[in-house]
Amino acid sequence: MFDLTGMTALVTGASGGIGSAIARALAGQGARLAVSGSNAAKLEDFRSQLGGEHVALTCDLSDGAAVDALVPQAVEALGGRIDILVNNAGVTRDNLAMRMKDEEWDQVIRVNLEAAFRLMRAAARPMMKARFGRIVSITSVVGQTGNPGQANYAASKAGLVGMSKALAQELASRGITVNCVAPGFIRSAMTDVLPEVQKAALTQRIPAGDLGTGEDIGAAVAYLVSREAGYVTGQTIHVNGGMAMV
């Protein structure tokens, strides 16, 4: 089950905590990857850890022209095909809405939402030709529940869900599925910086009693991109230990 041998994938934000776990999960199931990130050295380091015949493609997702070039680069590097796109890269610029700067809003929307749209638009073309494709975007529990200080981030993550549902309807007849995975609180660089007191308070709200791991997210993505998940589209899998049941 869920064998990805012979499939190729582009994963953005692949050198981060959740992104690297997603990349490992897909590579572990046999997919050949183009891993993308903004920090060339960190990305190359991760690619060499992955081993195999995976490729690294540095890309600044706040640069529209660079984003538009990324899918064609991946297709070329992966031997002319892209079966899987995972929009994982995301940034936060937290601030109370009343204090939020235009740049903080713009940066988050541009990287988290607009780049994902540009990549989907570009990937849809080769996927339509192949009559097969799997697109998964990593959203967040916060896109569903909101979170003070994250008006920009919550908007971008909720936006991914609506956008994915629209695209899912456009592309379903061509064998392309479009879904989301919504992590709750996951052990990562983003949550490591939280004070212990806050982590303890957070954990109390999670029925499972602990933060999740990148592997929990990787497993959900590996399912959605598999051939077996072909009848699942326009959905969001919430991976959050029960902290929000939607």
Added chain:
Amino acid sequence: MSETADRVKKIVVEHLGVEADKVTEDASFIDDLGADSLDIVELVMAFEEEFGVEIPDDAAEKITTVKDAITYIDEHKG
């Protein structure tokens, strides 16, 4: 019939799965040949590939009949 017309019609037949004799030059992709908007996007992609032309979105929107496609391609192919 021009060579372009032959190749365009062949692509239309293959992509839309319609009878060749229905693909007249006056046939509208949507009204006569049962295409939907996504089919048109795919047809345009196929024309681009077959003829090595680039059909920008604003031009693609004006291609509604078989004849429109043939005319555009004849005017723009290298």
